[in-house]
Amino acid sequence: MEIYQLRTFVTVAQQGHLTQAAEVLHLSQPAVTAQIKAVEEEVGMPLFERTAGGVVLTRAGQELLPQAQEILAAAKQLLNQARSLKGQLTGKAQLGITLMPDLLRIGPWVARLTERYPLLEVCLHQGVTGDVLNAVRKKELDGGFYLGKNPYVNVHTVLLDNMRLRVALPPGWLARVQPDNSRELGRLPWVGVSQFSSLSKIVSELWRELNISPKKVSESDYFLTSMELVKAGVGVALLREEDALAAAAAGELELWPDLVKTAELQFVFAADKATDPVLQALVGELGPVWHIPVPELQ
Template sequence: MEIYQLRTFVTVAQQGHLTQAAELLHLSQPAVTAQIKALEEEFGVALFERYPGGVQLTEAGKLILPDAQQILAQARSLLYRAKALQNEPKGKVRIGTIGVPGRLKLGPWLAQLRESYPLLTVQTTHGISVGVLNEVRKKMLDAGFYLGRNPYQNVNTVPLSEIGFCVALPPTMAHLQDADWKTLGSALWLGLSQFTSLADISQELWRSQNIAPKLVGEFDEEATLLELIKSGVGIAILAERTAHRYAADGSIVLWRNGEVATRALLQFIYSSDREKDPMIDMLIKALRTTWQEESACLIQ
């Protein structure tokens, strides 16, 4: 059974005449007759009764006609959809992500991209801020997320939000929760890998408070820092929402009841060479739509 055979069947049923149907279909009458005969053989039932003035549907033909019309409608819909996709943006983009996906609104953003550009394929690579920044700068990634100050002129940024950071203490250091900076500076802090933006953020904080803490180890993930704080290894800064979530169950203690000690800008980054790239423009438009919608939901 072919689509063109069903189209012929429906046309003959509507016209009630083989010759008129052939004219509409731009076929010869023998070709129309052959297609109807092929369908009847495949279905195993007669579809039309012939009489001197034309043809009319048999009872079996009447039952089959609605299904045939539905199939043709679906085929037309499929064709229109395929033609519409001819002009849809297509391709694969590589995005560097950092930290917690929820903080980036990654799910809503990718859903927005999928809805707006169905032929666009996104590949995410999770890393740490400085690593993502360098890979975007070297064009190993098309774009990504970065937390902190961007030192490169050849990397463009789209500001998304400002993230507050709190000083998180182990429960064993709860006596320091109201301490001044000089006292905090004499306590043990968790060291941070140079490849994470938290290292720069922490160092800027220490410089601003004129302290130089003794560091324990070198770590590169917020989840690792959290576990080490819980275990009493040392102090570190954590993103405000994360800090308050874990302080609520008593697994960590927050300095000055969770006062924000410093802030850093969360940004979307891409190579400045691609400023006019339609693909980057699509990513940014969907990103802005997502962040605006999420903010509106929070306000409501």
């Protein structure tokens, strides 16, 4: 049964006359009659009775009319929805995420994207920062999050935040060294970072600044894992300040005084994708989430 046949059935029921229904539907009376007959044949029972003044619904017609009206209303709603979607952004965004999702504000960001662009599919892939940057450079990902300095001219960045990092030690370790001499950190074992993580470059840079070359006793790609190793007494590590301060306040670790390292947290994307509508939508929704000016991509 076709939608246009249901529309004819409902219109005839409302008008009570084939000729008047034909005028409303902009059809000939024989066409209206043929459509009503087709509906009656499909349901297997008569839906109208002829009277001197026109037609009236049979008992079966009265039972089916509300459902027919509901179907027509649903079809109209579907059409209106389709019209509202016409011209909207469509596509699939492949994105690399690193660190912790809450740190990157992934939830609020994707929520804004899906609300504003219902036809855009957002696909998230977890990885270490170095892998994400390389995948973006090779255009295997449309964009991603990266911590540290971007070395590639064919990759553009949007600065989201300057993350503060602190040197954390296991409980009681400050008593083993002279806290006023940062080179003492070179005598302690460290929790290192995988070479595939950009955090390893930040740690190496810190060591150069302090002129130390400590022994690595373990490796970790993620801040929270490193923090657990520090708490357990494995070694010293560079941690996100918010996490380190909370753990220090709880007596779970100690912080090297007056030593803060900063790292740029950025959204990265291939330079030649700057004018892509999907990429522009992604960057556009970063602004409200991170409370930063939305850059004009070109």
